[in-house]
Amino acid sequence: MKKRNLLLTLGITALCVILVVTLLVYTLNPPTALQRAINFIDGSREPYALLWLDVMHRQFGIAAFTDALQRYDQEITTRTNEAPLLRVFRRIADHDNQLQDGDLQAVSVDVDRITVPALYCDQLGLTDNYPAMLEGAAVQGGYLLTHALLACVWFKENGYAVPLSARFINDIYYATATLIGNDPVVTDLELEAAAFLYLAGQGALVDGAFVDRVIAVQNYDGGWLLSSNTPGKSDWHPSILGLFLLLHREYPADSYPSMLDPASP
Numbered sequence: 414m415k416k417r418n419l420l421l422t423l424g425i426t427a428l429c430v431i432l433v434v435t436l437l438v439y440t441l442n443p444p445t446a447l448q449r450a451i452n453f454i455d456g457s458r459e460p461y462a463l464l465w466l467d468v469m470h471r472q473f474g475i476a477a478f479t480d481a482l483q484r485y486d487q488e489i490t491t492r493t494n495e496a497p498l499l500r501v502f503r504r505i506a507d508h509d510n511q512l513q514d515g516d517l518q519a520v521s522v523d524v525d526r527i528t529v530p531a532l533y534c535d536q537l538g539l540t541d542n543y544p545a546m547l548e549g550a551a552v553q554g555g556y557l558l559t560h561a562l563l564a565c566v567w568f569k570e571n572g573y574a575v576p577l578s579a580r581f582i583n584d585i586y587y588a589t590a591t592l593i594g595n596d597p598v599v600t601d602l603e604l605e606a607a608a609f610l611y612l613a614g615q616g617a618l619v620d621g622a623f624v625d626r627v628i629a630v631q632n633y634d635g636g637w638l639l640s641s642n643t644p645g646k647s648d649w650h651p652s653i654l655g656l657f658l659l660l661h662r663e664y665p666a667d668s669y670p671s672m673l674d675p676a677s678p
Contacts, residue, residue: 446628446635447663450656451477453635459649460488460499465657467506472669473660482506498525504532508674523550524560531564532673534573544576551585554592559605562589566613570671586610590618599623599630599641604654611661612672624662627655 454462455477466481485506489499497519504510520529527550530539547564550557562585568575592606604627607619631637636647637655 446631447656447659449631449635450652450659451475451635453647454649454652454656457649458484458488460485460492460495461502462649462653463488464502464505465653468672469657469660471674472672473664475660501529502532504674505672506674508676524556527557527560528564528567531567531571531573534568534575535571539573539575547575547577548581551581551588554588555602556605558585558588558592559602559609561585562609562613566609567673570673570675586613586615586618590615593619593623595620595622597626597630597641599626599637599651601639601648601651601654604637604651604658608654608657611658614668616661619658624658627658631655 454466457463457466463481463485466475466478467485469475470478470481485499485503489496489503492499497513497516500510500512500516501520517529520526527547530537530543547561551561565575565577565582565585589606589610593603603623607623607627610616610618627637630641632647634647636649636652638645639648639651
């Protein structure tokens, strides 16, 4: 009995020592904002977050996101109602993605009607009224503007020439930059505007002070709120965008691999 008690005491002591050492290491070397953001989003099962993780793996080499596409495919098999649209956007991570009959009919949301034609433009071309629709979306501002910018990014990455003037494209850049305010509150729309500007190679239009504010309002769990002045839980969408901005700050470069998975050589 004494021997058993001694062993139990030694075991408890060892666990206490490990706990204390772990706490000391954490205190002396707290995880960075980037590490916290990666840890927060890595366990996500949100399909569109997983597509972004695949992009981050290809652009920045984040090892934790190596299996993001495989995880995305698993989600497709378990989300019957969402599967058609998920298959449509899968092309972000797989250039040779195969659609099933009727998948494109699932594209119904206004922002998706702007971006999906750009995603498949090299395969399906564009309707005659698409340029006017894109211009109209840009004029409306908000998320339609940011997605008009994203569509322009995808046209370029797909090597597709759209009859849009250089002035129009430049106006989209600057209009998107005006979505980012100077007040301390950080919103999902501002994060999206900044992230998409970086995707477009226009990160210089994002004030470094904004990225500082993004870090300042990061939640304790490593994520971000839809609006930093509204209480609630961290949401995957602003958290993905916040992480993307931190990666660009941590790993600055003149250029990055494309957001879309490129065609095989």
